[in-house]
Amino acid sequence: MRTLLVWMAGSLGLALGVPLAMANGWNMPVGVTDVSREIHSLHMTIFWICVIIGVVVFGVMFYSLFRFRRSKGAKSAHFHENTTVEVIWTAVPLLILVGMAVPATATLKKMYDASDAELDVMIIGQQWRWRYEYLGEDVAFTSNLGTPRDQIRGAEARGEHYLLEVDEPLVLPINRKVRFLMTSDDVIHSWWVPELAVKQDTIPGFVNENWVRINEPGIYRGQCAELCGMDHGFMPVVVHAMEEEDFDAWLAERKEAAEQEAMGVDREWELAELMERGEGVYGSICASCHQAEGQGSPPAFPALAGNQRLIDDLEWHLDTVINGVSGTAMPAFRSTLNPVEIAAVVTWTRNAWGNDTGEAVQPADVAERLAQ
Amino acid sequence: MWSVVKSVLAAFFGVQREERRREDFEKGRPGAFILVGIVMALLLVGVVALVAIQAAR
Numbered sequence A: 001m002r003t004l005l006v007w008m009a010g011s012l013g014l015a016l017g018v019p020l021a022m023a024n025g026w027n028m029p030v031g032v033t034d035v036s037r038e039i040h041s042l043h044m045t046i047f048w049i050c051v052i053i054g055v056v057v058f059g060v061m062f063y064s065l066f067r068f069r070r071s072k073g074a075k076s077a078h079f080h081e082n083t084t085v086e087v088i089w090t091a092v093p094l095l096i097l098v099g100m101a102v103p104a105t106a107t108l109k110k111m112y113d114a115s116d117a118e119l120d121v122m123i124i125g126q127q128w129r130w131r132y133e134y135l136g137e138d139v140a141f142t143s144n145l146g147t148p149r150d151q152i153r154g155a156e157a158r159g160e161h162y163l164l165e166v167d168e169p170l171v172l173p174i175n176r177k178v179r180f181l182m183t184s185d186d187v188i189h190s191w192w193v194p195e196l197a198v199k200q201d202t203i204p205g206f207v208n209e210n211w212v213r214i215n216e217p218g219i220y221r222g223q224c225a226e227l228c229g230m231d232h233g234f235m236p237v238v239v240h241a242m243e244e245e246d247f248d249a250w251l252a253e254r255k256e257a258a259e260q261e262a263m264g265v266d267r268e269w270e271l272a273e274l275m276e277r278g279e280g281v282y283g284s285i286c287a288s289c290h291q292a293e294g295q296g297s298p299p300a301f302p303a304l305a306g307n308q309r310l311i312d313d314l315e316w317h318l319d320t321v322i323n324g325v326s327g328t329a330m331p332a333f334r335s336t337l338n339p340v341e342i343a344a345v346v347t348w349t350r351n352a353w354g355n356d357t358g359e360a361v362q363p364a365d366v367a368e369r370l371a372q
Numbered sequence B: 001m002w003s004v005v006k007s008v009l010a011a012f013f014g015v016q017r018e019e020r021r022r023e024d025f026e027k028g029r030p031g032a033f034i035l036v037g038i039v040m041a042l043l044l045v046g047v048v049a050l051v052a053i054q055a056a057r
């Protein structure tokens, strides 16, 4: 009897200890949307149902093993069937499963209802960054990994949000229904933010829908959740949820900046100006493959420093950046970068690391090429 | 015929009495079980579809 009590206490301790451990940072987050709260409470309900079933089933099993053991002279019974018992043990799980399916389906229906959104954001997965386009607002940008490369290489201590920080987060308003239209430019990625209870595959050639209505302002972090190549771990998601008026102000500011940028296309740019801009673009877009010093990592990612074809042939260089190279990892940047950024980054790569061509590529010329 | 339907229902549920099983194997015709099985499978699909359409509204 003693041993039995120890067994029972042990299994009960396990059954209670597991959820306690989970509540302490191991469980899924409650999140900051109504849907995420619902998902969390569903998860906990089903978890407890499983705990109760586990305790009952294993309790009966361990009790029977102990109480009717052979050393106490127990004899096994020989009978073939018992229809009543069989019906009960088929019907009870059926009822439990249907009982769990009803609330789960109700939540799923809510998750899939992306109608009546107040803001549409296109989310595009790219190797290896996210691009966000505020549809109908002329605001679009790519969100690149913000962790310094020295931290990744181990030359520097890791920061608080190591690999979970970006140069520009996705900014969203609270209390408004935001619809996500999600796709990919290359391979399958998955846009995942646990606090928003959104994990949606982005698939080239398809547009998936999802939505959020965030209740609390804050910064919510996530990651790409579908293995997508070399830098899969280096394309985090950061969402900055703002009060509505702050968001409106931010959007207006971004619109204005986009207009300014569009105007910048027409004027003549100095070499130094282009170089400064180009270095930034290179660092966030190109350096993950072609490396910080332009040395590349052959054979997949050719070196740019001292690349004779690049130095000799401006036409080819521009065409490669604008249209990509099919059959290789080099994507087309015609829709990801604007004319100023393309001109700047081409100018930078033609003059950095001893490539000293002295050539400044004008944004206006790039714009003309893009229009062709 | 009714006993065939009952046996097919029991098979759907997954529980059958031993006497009935023996009876089915001694007296039943395979064609009848196959036909009733197909018809009732289609009925089950119809019922599930109806429930799903109701739930989706």
Ligand SMILES: [Cu+2]
Residues within 6 Å of the ligand: A125, A188, A189, A190, A224, A225, A226, A227, A228, A232, A235
């Ligand atoms: Cu990815």
